[in-house]
Amino acid sequence: MDYISTTCVIAGGGPAGLMAGYLLARAGVDVTVLEKHKDFLRDFRGDTIHPSTLEIMHELGLLERFLNLPHSEIRHLTVEIGRQKFTVGDFARLSTRCKFLGLMPQWDFLDFLAHEARKFPHFRLLMQTEARDLLMSGKRMAGVLAKGPSGAVLVRAGLTIAADGRHSILRDKSRLPKKEIGAPFDVLWLKLPTQRGDPVDIVGRVMGGQFFVMLWRDAYWQCALGIPKGSFDEIRREGITGFRARLRSIAGFARDRVETVTGFDQVKLLTVAVDRLEQWARPGFLCIGDAAHAMSPVGGVGVNLAIQDAVAAANILGPVMRRGAPKLADLKKVQRRREWPTRVVQWAQVAAQNRIIAPTLRAARTPEPPLVLKLLQRYPALQRIPAQLVGVGVRPEHVRFETDMVHLGQPRLEIVPPPVVIPIHQHRR
Template sequence: MQTLTSRACVVGGGPAGMTAGLLLARQGVDVVVVEKHGDFLRDFRGDTVHPSTLQVVAELGMIDDFLRIPHSKVGTITVQTPAGATVFADFTRLRHRFPYIAFMPQWDVLDFLARKGQAYSGFRLIQKAEATGIVRDGDRVRGVRARTPDGPLEIRADLVIAADGRHSTLRRAAGLPVSASAAPMDVLWFRLSREPDETMSFLHTGPGFVLVTIDRGDYWQVAYVIPHGAHDTVRAEGLDRLRTDVASVHGPFAGRLRSEISAWEDVRLLSVRVDRLRTWHRPGLLCIGDAAHAMSPAGGVGINLAVQDAVAAARMLGPVLRAGRTPSRRELAAVQRRRSLPVRAVQTAQVHMLADLYPKDRASTVERPLAARVVRRFPFLTRWTARFIGVGLRPEHVD
């Protein structure tokens, strides 16, 4: 078994893990980031970059390089129902340096963060290394075990940061209890080619489904939102039902659906989970991002909450690690206290306040969701909803 030693070991090369690794290395902390894949090329990952994340990149002095990544900008989120179109969130009204959401392929974002991290001597990214468990010394976590093509690897560290997603191996190995909520929906993802200058509203409701379309330049990333747990029912109804539903929203899709969605293998299921850990830490271990709190894809806020967790953790714990000390229970708990309010607020909104935006069964149509009725009656709230989605209740800063 190969053994490495570092001040910090970050498990998971997603937005939370890569941000935490970059920020710790920037402070002079030796950090190893462990990623189980050999690259970042996974489709249908969250690709929304919100104003809060753009602000973090700007504070790092990297925003000009970052915005050279191909992306599209969205200034408003419009909900289209049989009752009409409603602007649900208007980012253009934010008093913010970045009054928009940037839709940017996540693999490009992660490549960018990895490249910037590797500019620091203390940053090391190990890919094709899948974490299999934790190294313990009594009740303290002392490191991580991983499986690699070259054999087993053990990384000893003063702090292990678990950023390995909603199916976190480390949080399970540490025995951290999970508090789960009822997920409001599941999502079927697929691609459809996009015609030049073709435009669509962001969200449409239909009988038994909601359709979300994200402009990717030469294609649409499409989310066909169904009742939670209804995937078997949808498959039994057949692809023709899905094609008919999507074409009912946008007629020109009909031909593309027949030629581009020929089998269920062209459609990817995201089974939505909404949960959070009661305690995010053990001595020597801290969970952040989806490993601490799995989010619904509603609003695309999961990535940005994960990044905010990483910023807070690095800012609060980096000086401790740089001083050669292992963070105490109290210091780890302080990170959780800092981040719990935004997480709870967003999950409450996703599970309860926006619950009637999603279909309850395969027959009913969402016509007048409460959230849309409220912002239609009080248009000034579109700036508040944009701030809640795009900036959050407790935005984090690098320094």
């Protein structure tokens, strides 16, 4: 077994975990991030970089370098219902520095953050290291037991952050109470080739009882087909020819490319979950991002929310951790700050799921465009509202700017983790 002692261990190298790791290391905290995969190269990640995330990159002095990476800039949110096209949001109307939504493969974004974080001497990223259990010391969480490439790793820590996504192991182990909200649909994730002249954009289409989203990824379109929850087996029974016919009816300008889908091994089922913890923290332990609140893909806002959680956590805990281990009251402040924006966004997602997506999938016909879409066309100034909700969200976070937060020397304070730790399931309740 390998032993590591750190001030803060973060399980999960997704947007929430890496941003929290970067910011805490920047504030002088000794941080260890564990990521279970050997790289960030998985294609089922949201690719949207929101104007408010770009604002944070600017506040960190990273924006210019970041925008040198290949990306595309989406200025409008559009949706097609049947044969009608509607502009829903206009990012040019935002007051943010970047008046667009960036589209970049998420692995490039995460590689960039990891590269920048490694410049802080007390930031450690352990790839291929999966957190499997929580450790306790007395009544406090005291780190994680993980499985690394060469065996077990015991990480003792003054603070443990779960940022391990919507199927979070650590959240389950902590037994924090959770409210299941649910989603009536799942997503089939597949690729179609791009061709010269394609719109470099996000395409959302609702037609004939189906909805389809296409994200431009230069060499190919990353496509998401919404299906009623639990219906993938039935679709598979239709065979690949039947599936291609389905795709053809919704793929619009890319309909002639569906022949490139030759088998169901090219189609990945992504189950959609929506839930929220009632309590995000226990002594020595905090959940952020999807681990605290699994987001629906509706509106493509989960990545932004995860980043905002990370910024709030670092703003609140960074200064506290210069003095010592955070108390439960400090951790609860993170929930107090972020729970309201989470509730608002989940409320909007659930409304869209129940009022638009579920009836569309059930009725197997193209729905009538809702009145609100017609109003947005007639009064374009209103397009600022959806742009603000999607691009910035409610209660956007800002990096606290004290220059002495940027710390390149030894960690400011080593919180000595407790010497005796036991796995949580062995802990006497």
